[in-house]
Amino acid sequence: MQVGTQFTGPVPAGATQKWFTHSWPLAANVVWTVVPTTIGGSGAQLEWDVQVQLAGAGLLTYWITVKNLSATEIQVQGRYAVLS
Amino acid sequence: MGAADGAVVSTTKIVDHGPDASRWCLVILSEGYQAAELTKFHADAEAFVSKLFATPPFTENWCALNVFRVDVSSTDSGADEPVACADDPSPGSGKTPATFFDATYCVAGTRRLLAGDEALALATASAAVPEVDATVIIVNNPIYGGAGGSVAWFSTHPQASDIGVHELGHSAFRLEDEYGDAMDTWTTGEPVEPNVTTITARATTKWHELIAATTPLPTLVRGAGNCGGPDSEQPSPVPESTVGLFEGGARARCGIYRSMHTCKMRILTDPFCVVCKRAITAVLAPHLPQFSGPYVGTQFTGPVKARQTVTWFTYDWPACWHALWTVVPSTPVTPVGGVRWETRVQRTSRERIQYWVAVTNDTDQDVTVDGRYAVVASV
Amino acid sequence: MTEGRGRGGPGREGEEHRDAGRPTLRPSQVRAAAGESAGSSGTTGSSGPTGASEPASWRVTFAYEGAKVRVAAKRRVATLAPPDDTELVAAGSRGSWVEVRDASGTVLYTQVLHRPIRSQYEVHNRHGVLPRHVAADEVKGAFEVLVPDLPGGVELVVRGRADADAADAARLAPRQLAKVRLEEGAS
Numbered sequence: 220m221q222v223g224t225q226f227t228g229p230v231p232a233g234a235t236q237k238w239f240t241h242s243w244p245l246a247a248n249v250v251w252t253v254v255p256t257t258i259g260g261s262g263a264q265l266e267w268d269v270q271v272q273l274a275g276a277g278l279l280t281y282w283i284t285v286k287n288l289s290a291t292e293i294q295v296q297g298r299y300a301v302l303s
Numbered sequence: 304m305g306a307a308d309g310a311v312v313s314t315t316k317i318v319d320h321g322p323d324a325s326r327w328c329l330v331i332l333s334e335g336y337q338a339a340e341l342t343k344f345h346a347d348a349e350a351f352v353s354k355l356f357a358t359p360p361f362t363e364n365w366c367a368l369n370v371f372r373v374d375v376s377s378t379d380s381g382a383d384e385p386v387a388c389a390d391d392p393s394p395g396s397g398k399t400p401a402t403f404f405d406a407t408y409c410v411a412g413t414r415r416l417l418a419g420d421e422a423l424a425l426a427t428a429s430a431a432v433p434e435v436d437a438t439v440i441i442v443n444n445p446i447y448g449g450a451g452g453s454v455a456w457f458s459t460h461p462q463a464s465d466i467g468v469h470e471l472g473h474s475a476f477r478l479e480d481e482y483g484d485a486m487d488t489w490t491t492g493e494p495v496e497p498n499v500t501t502i503t504a505r506a507t508t509k510w511h512e513l514i515a516a517t518t519p520l521p522t523l524v525r526g527a528g529n530c531g532g533p534d535s536e537q538p539s540p541v542p543e544s545t546v547g548l549f550e551g552g553a554r555a556r557c558g559i560y561r562s563m564h565t566c567k568m569r570i571l572t573d574p575f576c577v578v579c580k581r582a583i584t585a586v587l588a589p590h591l592p593q594f595s596g597p598y599v600g601t602q603f604t605g606p607v608k609a610r611q612t613v614t615w616f617t618y619d620w621p622a623c624w625h626a627l628w629t630v631v632p633s634t635p636v637t638p639v640g641g642v643r644w645e646t647r648v649q650r651t652s653r654e655r656i657q658y659w660v661a662v663t664n665d666t667d668q669d670v671t672v673d674g675r676y677a678v679v680a681s682v
Numbered sequence: 683m684t685e686g687r688g689r690g691g692p693g694r695e696g697e698e699h700r701d702a703g704r705p706t707l708r709p710s711q712v713r714a715a716a717g718e719s720a721g722s723s724g725t726t727g728s729s730g731p732t733g734a735s736e737p738a739s740w741r742v743t744f745a746y747e748g749a750k751v752r753v754a755a756k757r758r759v760a761t762l763a764p765p766d767d768t769e770l771v772a773a774g775s776r777g778s779w780v781e782v783r784d785a786s787g788t789v790l791y792t793q794v795l796h797r798p799i800r801s802q803y804e805v806h807n808r809h810g811v812l813p814r815h816v817a818a819d820e821v822k823g824a825f826e827v828l829v830p831d832l833p834g835g836v837e838l839v840v841r842g843r844a845d846a847d848a849a850d851a852a853r854l855a856p857r858q859l860a861k862v863r864l865e866e867g868a869s
Contacts, residue, residue: 222594222625222679224363250679252625255650256362263647263659288647296363300625300679302597321713324736324760411803411816418803422754422824425743429826433741434761436828447808452800453825462808469806477767477794480804484814485849492775494852495767495794509773534812554815554849571806571813586764595712603702617702621709661697674702680712 221301227256229294230265230287238297241280245273248302253285257293264289267297306423309377309403312341314431318352318370318654320592320623321681323434326369327590329355330428330435334404334419334456335443338376347441348372351464356653358468358567360580360587365653366623366681367590373431375403381444382458383407388414406442410450417448417456424454437475439467465571472568472575476583481569481576483556487530490558497582498568499552501559510562510578513546521560522547530557539564546577592623592681603674604633607642607664615674618657622650625679628660632670640666644674738831739763740864742838746799747822749844751860754824758866763830767794776852778842780827782864784834791830798825799844799851799859817847831864838862 230236243249253267267285274280287293320326331351333344352370355361361368379400386397389412404427406419419440428438438454449457449466451473457463472478479496493501493509500509505520514520522541534556541547541564548560552569561569566576575583603615620626630644647659664670739762743755771779771792778798782791800823802815821844829838840860843851 220594220596220679223591227359227363250625250627252627254622254648254656256356256365258650258652260651262649263657264649266645266647294362298625300594302679325762328761411818413803413805413816415807416803416805416816422743422745425824425826426755429741429743429757433757433759436761436764449806451804452823453798460808465808466806470804473796477796479796480813482812484812486853489853491853492855493773495770495774495777495779496796497770497794536812553852569812570810571808572810589765590762595715598707598712598715600706602706603700605700611698613698613700615700615702617704619704621705660702676705676707678707680707680709 221299223299224296225299226283226297227294229292230285231292232287232290235284235286236295237282237284239280239282241274241278243279243281245277245279249281250300250302251281251283252298252300253283254296254298255293256296257291259289259291259293262289264293265295305405305420306403308379308401309375311427311431312338312374312376315372315374316369317348317372318368320366320369323369323432325590325592327367327436327587328432328434329368329370330373330432330438331370332373332404332424332427332438332440332454333375333443334406334440335377335379335381335400335402336375337378337380340380340443341374341376344374344441344443345372347443347459351439351441351467353653354464355468359574360584364584364587364591366592367587371432371435373427375427377402382417382419382442384444384446385409388412390414404440406440406456408444408446408448415446415448416450417442417444417458418450418452419456421452421454428454437471439471469567469571472579472583476579476586478568478579478582479553481552481561481566482554483534483551484532484554486555487532488558489553489555494553494559496553498566498576498578499559499561500548503548503560508548510546510581513562513577515546518545518547520548521550523549523564525550525557532556594625594679594681596679598676598678598680600676601673602676603660604671606669606671607662608669609664609667612661612663614659614661616657616659618651618655620656620658621680622654622656623681626656626658627677628658629675629677630660630662630672631675633673634671635668637666637668637670642666642670642672736760737762739828740831740838741826741828742862743824743826744798744840744860745824746844747820751799751840751844753860753862756862758831759828761828763828764793766791768792770794775855778840778856780829781839781841782829782832782835783837783839785836790832790835793827793829795825795827795840795842797852798840798842799823801847801851802849815849836864838864
């Protein structure tokens with residue numbers, strides 16, 4: 220199983236930030252999770268969704284949209300796990 | 304003064320991401336803390352760990368680290384503060400506390416150089432943690448100071464821990480300084496350190512794959528006749544985030560280049576540049592955990608009334624685990640519609656995450672749901 | 683059913699919150715499961731929880747005074763050594779590094795060191811001013827290297843300069859500073 224961090228970066232308070240990552244094999248079973256690395260004590264900080272595009276023969280592009288639910292800028296980390 | 308003036312009291316693993324043989328192990332030693340002050344050392348060590356966690360690329364590679372706190376008590380508190388010091392007209396207090404590592408200010412006639420017995424520090428760290436990869440020592444004294452070498456020394460002044468991170472860059476990650484305080488021009492061969500280079504050819508320069516085709520090379524030069532000291536800041540002709548060849552590094556002002564306009568190996572309070580982050584990651588990444596799983600199970604069960612939303616929160620999940628949530632209705636059969644859910648995340652501490660799973664019942668019947676986790680976990 | 687107090691936090695206005703507790707998956711279960719799969723793998727030698735043989739390295743401590751560098755300690759350790767830097771050393775010619783060599787002198791592994799012989803101290807400041815260096819009162823200290831215990835790796839060689847101040851040392855061609863046998867009991 221391969222896991223790793225694909226992207227990191229800031230998301231301003233209340234804002235949405237979209238990352239894309241390309242050239243993932245179509246056959247790979249990839250799941251995406253996003254976590255904040257900014258410690259925040261007053262409630263949920265983010266949510267995310269994933270869109271996927273068949274961008275080339277056998278190649279996927281993933282678009283991960285992260286929404287900052289908090290009142291301050293947060294740093295986030297986008298992580299992948301290739302299950303198969 | 305020395306090892307007779309204190310004792311190694313205990314070793315505590317304060318960041319635990321699995322087996323020490325596989326993780327990158329940082330040891331934090333205490334100097335100048337009396338036994339009754341070791342609780343303060345615990346807080347000071349925790350503050351340094353938090354600082355490291357907040358410093359990319361340690362943040363991204365955090366799951367590769369284990370951190371140990373080695374409590375060393377000293378007979379007396381603090382560090383030597385010589386009265387006279389060559390570079391400082393103000394007298395020091397003159398105190399000479401008896402401490403385990405014999406730390407003193409005014410090393411090499413420079414008031415803010417603070418260091419002690421390096422060989423004893425190395426031996427103490429490896430005796431406590433045989434798997435040690437790097438060692439820092441926190442000296443219990445509020446005056447700004449620190450020093451590098453094989454171990455990084457820094458005081459409890461709020462800004463002194465920046466010295467610790469920069470010096471770890473040298474000792475643990477073999478990074479070169481990125482300023483020019485000693486030489487006009489570098490006139491010899493290519494350094495082996497990963498973050499400075501004499502090679503300016505676009506195709507072969509040390510970090511060529513990180514340089515955009517449109518970035519001019521060299522990107523910033525001091526100009527003929529401007530290589531004399533002292534080193535100085537020059538404005539960047541490109542955006543600060545640009546990777547290129549910026550003249551000045553390895554203690555020479557000209558003839559050698561660094562990758563970005565600034566970096567923590569140039570100014571202590573700046574972030575590491577892209578090339579330094581890459582070099583640090585190259586050392587840490589092999590220590591990242593092997594992942595296993597997925598592990599699946601049910602975390603919560605409960606009713607959700609028709610057309611209502613209920614949010615479950617679940618806490619103390621290790622941040623190094625990758626967790627996915629799914630929700631299924633377990634009863635009753637609903638001929639029309641179903642449930643949907645949203646997952647939200649909160650970093651409640653450096654090592655822990657709280658999940659919020661908001662479940663919405665889109666039917667006209669009350670349903671019971673199961674909230675399931677699927678976790679890709681590190682050991 | 684409990685309200686979202688304590689660990690819950692405010693969440694969103696008007697939402698009902700319920701406490702789903704701590705993970706039902708325990709770290710000990712993960713470690714045990716990983717350990718079980720390692721035990722059943724049939725590999726020889728000691729196995730750690732990661733399922734692979736434990737890494738092995740040599741930790742060698744050097745003490746130096748002036749230009750003299752000697753081995754102060756040497757010990758085999760079950761831990762992962764830093765990655766190989768052959769590419770950096772092949773592309774460069776100035777600085778310090780260590781080499782693990784086999785019996786015929788072939789270099790099996792290389793690791794860059796940054797100025798292990800400290801003849802100057804770096805002086806920092808908290809005002810955003812560029813650092814500077816000052817000469818040490820004496821060139822005396824210790825450094826450690828951690829290198830992998832490789833099959834056929836019998837010798838560790840340290841290359842650098844110990845005879846000049848730090849700025850000059852970086853520009854001069856490195857020399858052999860020390861050589862040590864990588865075996866228990868020999869230096």
